[in-house]
Amino acid sequence: MPARPGGASAAEITTELARERNREAADRTLLAWIRTSLAMVSLGFGIARLGEAAAGLDGAGYSPLKTRSFGAALVALGIVATAAGMWEHRLVLRAILLADYRYGERPAIARWLGAGVIVVGLAALVAMLLVGVEGPR
Numbered sequence: 001m002p003a004r005p006g007g008a009s010a011a012e013i014t015t016e017l018a019r020e021r022n023r024e025a026a027d028r029t030l031l032a033w034i035r036t037s038l039a040m041v042s043l044g045f046g047i048a049r050l051g052e053a054a055a056g057l058d059g060a061g062y063s064p065l066k067t068r069s070f071g072a073a074l075v076a077l078g079i080v081a082t083a084a085g086m087w088e089h090r091l092v093l094r095a096i097l098l099a100d101y102r103y104g105e106r107p108a109i110a111r112w113l114g115a116g117v118i119v120v121g122l123a124a125l126v127a128m129l130l131v132g133v134e135g136p137r
Contacts, residue, residue, distance in 0.1 A: 019096050026092040033085025037078040040117075044074025066127045073120045077113065084109045 008016075051067025088109055095101055 019101070022096050022101075023093065026089055026096070029092075030085050030089040033081060033088075037082040037085070040074050040078030040081060044071040044076075044078065047071035047074065063127075070120060070124045070127070073123075077116050077120065080116070081113050084113065 048068050048071030051064045051071065054067070055064045088106065091106070095104070
C-alpha cells in the first residue's frame with residue numbers, strides 16, 4: 001500500500017479510525033449509563049420525598065418506611081449502575097488499546113441491573129397491594 005503523509009499506510013489509518021469510533025462509542029455508552037443512573041437516583045429521591053409529604057397528610061394505611069426504603073433502593077441501584085458503567089468503560093478502553101483488538105463477549109451488566117429494577121418494582125407492587133391490608137400505623 002502506498003504511504004500516506006506522515007508515513008502511515010491506508011490500513012494503519014483505517015485501523016486507527018476504527019479504534020477512534022470504538023472509543024467514541026464507549027464514551028457514548030458511558031454517558032447513557034450516567035443518564036440512566038441519574039434517572040434512578042432522581043426517581044428514588046423523589047419517591048422518598050413524596051413519602052415524607054404524604055406522611056403529613058392522612059396517614060391511614062401509609063408507611064413512610066416503605067417509600068423511604070424503595071427510594072433508597074433506587075438510589076443505591078443508580079449508584080451501582082454508575083460504578084458498573086465506569087468499570088465497563090475502563091475495560092473497553094483497555095481492550096481497544098491492544099494491538100490485536102477483537103470484539104469479545106462482555107459481562108451482562110445491564111441485564112443484572114435490569115433484574116435489580118424488576119426486584120425493586122415487584123417489592124414496591126407487593127407493598128402497594130398490602131397497604132390497605134395492614135391498616136393504619
